[in-house]
Amino acid sequence: MALDVIGAGLGRTGTMTLKLALEKLGFGPCHHMVEVLANPEQVPLWNLAAERQLSDWEDIYGNYRATVDWPGCHFYAELAERYPAAKVVLSQRDPERWYDSMSETILKSMEMMGLTTPGEIPADHPMRFGGIIIPQETFNYDFSKENVIAAFERHNAEVQRRIPAERLLVFEAKQGWEPLCAFLDVPVPDEPFPRTNSRDEFWEHAKKAQELSER
Numbered sequence: 001m002a003l004d005v006i007g008a009g010l011g012r013t014g015t016m017t018l019k020l021a022l023e024k025l026g027f028g029p030c031h032h033m034v035e036v037l038a039n040p041e042q043v044p045l046w047n048l049a050a051e052r053q054l055s056d057w058e059d060i061y062g063n064y065r066a067t068v069d070w071p072g073c074h075f076y077a078e079l080a081e082r083y084p085a086a087k088v089v090l091s092q093r094d095p096e097r098w099y100d101s102m103s104e105t106i107l108k109s110m111e112m113m114g115l116t117t118p119g120e121i122p123a124d125h126p127m128r129f130g131g132i133i134i135p136q137e138t139f140n141y142d143f144s145k146e147n148v149i150a151a152f153e154r155h156n157a158e159v160q161r162r163i164p165a166e167r168l169l170v171f172e173a174k175q176g177w178e179p180l181c182a183f184l185d186v187p188v189p190d191e192p193f194p195r196t197n198s199r200d201e202f203w204e205h206a207k208k209a210q211e212l213s214e215r
Contacts, residue, residue, distance in 0.1 A: 007068030008076035009091030014173035015069035
């Protein structure tokens with residue numbers, strides 16, 4: 001099974017909502033960080049990916065039709081090359097609101113797991129890939145508001161520069177079904193667009209990551 005949709009947007013840009021929407025539209029299963037937490041056997045593969053040693057993306061995505069959120073969004077360019085027929089969706093959010101959400105969820109979770117201090121991440125840390133991808137490579141261990149927002153905007157600009165316009169949808173969840181369905185050439189469902197992954201829901205998922213890191 002080849003990926004049909006590649007989500008290039010960083011976490012906390014409505015990626016869980018997008019996952020549910022894509023699955024409703026027939027592009028499921030859709031990968032998301034929650035898939036890693038629910039399937040710990042994926043962790044060694046993501047560690048290889050983070051170290052640029054994964055031999056084939058099909059080792060991870062063989063059973064998926066779409067991917068959103070970290071860790072996959074970090075590799076959107078490689079995935080777009082590996083799956084040339086896939087369309088790319090860049091989920092976005094107001095930078096200030098995104099930073100507020102990031103600082104109270106993902107960044108705090110990374111700190112709790114000991115992944116925000118510069119230095120070599122232990123090879124046996126179960127969430128090693130997360131530490132490499134997010135604190136190290138995305139934010140360079142600078143979690144100031146100025147740097148985090150700058151990294152966010154830099155990522156979004158890079159996606160729009162690297163992915164041809166006809167292959168890319170820049171999307172916000174508040175836009176609902178219409179632009180997403182038009183881009184993917186599928187009918188608009190007769191039901192409300194999903195809304196999910198509040199901060200409370202995030203911490204329910206984060207408990208699994210914390211438990212994994214403590215093993």
